[in-house]
Amino acid sequence: MKQFVFFILIVSSQAIPRRVSKTYRNDYTYNRKSDAFYKLHIEATDQQKASRVCQEEGAVLMIPTSHIDIVQFHEMYKQFPDLDNYVWVGDDKAQHESAEEQAIIVYDEEETTRYSPPWIRDCNVVTRHGDVEKYTCTNSLPFICKVDANQAPYDDACGVYGFGYEYVSNIGSCYKIPRLAYSWNQAYAECRSQGAHLVVLNSKAEHDAVLQIMKKTRLLPDSYMPYYYIAGYRAAVSTDGSPRVFKTIFNQTIAEAGYSKWADTEPNNVGGNENCGSLFEGDGNLNDQECAKRYGFICEKEKNS
Known part of the structure; x- marks a missing residue:
C-alpha cells in the first residue's frame, strides 16, 4: 500500500509542468x-x-x-x-x-x-x-x-544586469557611467535595478580610480552641468537651522565611509536646496547639488557582493 501511494505521488508531480520564471533587472x-x-x-x-x-x-x-x-x-x-x-x-x-x-x-x-x-x-x-x-x-x-530573455545582458564578472562596467582590480569594484542624465532619485533607482548602487568613495585609492574613469568619459550633452556626476550621498533637509549632515546610501557619515574631501568652496548649498551629493570631474572631490536636476551618474558594484 505504501508503495502504491508513493508511485501515485511521483506520477502526479511529473504530470505538473514546472513554471519557470527568469530574472533580469528588478524593474522589468x-x-x-x-x-x-x-x-x-x-x-x-x-x-x-x-x-x-x-x-x-x-x-x-x-x-x-x-x-x-x-x-x-x-x-x-x-x-x-x-x-x-x-x-x-x-x-x-x-x-x-x-x-x-x-x-x-x-x-x-x-x-x-x-x-x-x-x-x-x-x-x-x-x-x-x-x-x-x-x-x-x-x-x-x-x-x-x-x-x-536570451539576449538580456548579464555581466558575470561584476554580477550586474547590464553592460559596460569597468573592473578596477586594486579596489575590487566595478564602475559604470551610463549615457543618461537623471535626477538623484532616478539615478539611485537605475543603479539598483542593475544590481549595483550609486558610487561611494571609501579611500583615496578609490577616489583616484573613479577620477580617471570620469576624465575619460565623454561629457553628457543633456546633463545640467556635465562636469558633475551624481554619487551616493545625501543630506536630510534641515528644518530647524541645524547644520546639514551628508550621509552615504549605507547611512554612514562621509568620514565613516573613508573619503571626505570636498571640492573647493563646497558644500556651499546654493539656493538653500543642494541636498544631494556628486563628484566633480575636475578633481574627483565631493560637491553638493540640487536633487531634482539631471546629471550624469556613476554606478558601482563590489565584485564579491
Missing part, C-alpha cells in the same frame, strides 16, 4: 509566453531619447510583433488611465495611419496636397486599443522597452 517584467522582459516608462520623452534609454537598459523599444506583446503592453498601461493615449514603440517597417491630422495646403480648387516639412519624421506608437499608428517623433510620450 517577465512574460513566460514571449520569453521576454518588458518595462513601461511612464515619463514622457521624444522618440529618440526613448530609444536611447531602452538601449542603455540593454533593451530596445518594443516592436509589437505578436498578440502577446500587445496584451503585455495593455496589462501594464491600464494601470495608468490618466496617461496619454499613445506610447512609443519600435519601427516594424510597415505602413500605418497617422495619429495626427495633417496640415493641408490648397493650391487651387481642384487640387490639394498634404504637406510635411522634410525635417519632421513620423515614428511608431501603439494606442490603448492596441493599434499601431504614426506620430511625430519629436512629441513627448511614454514608451515601452523589451528584451528577449
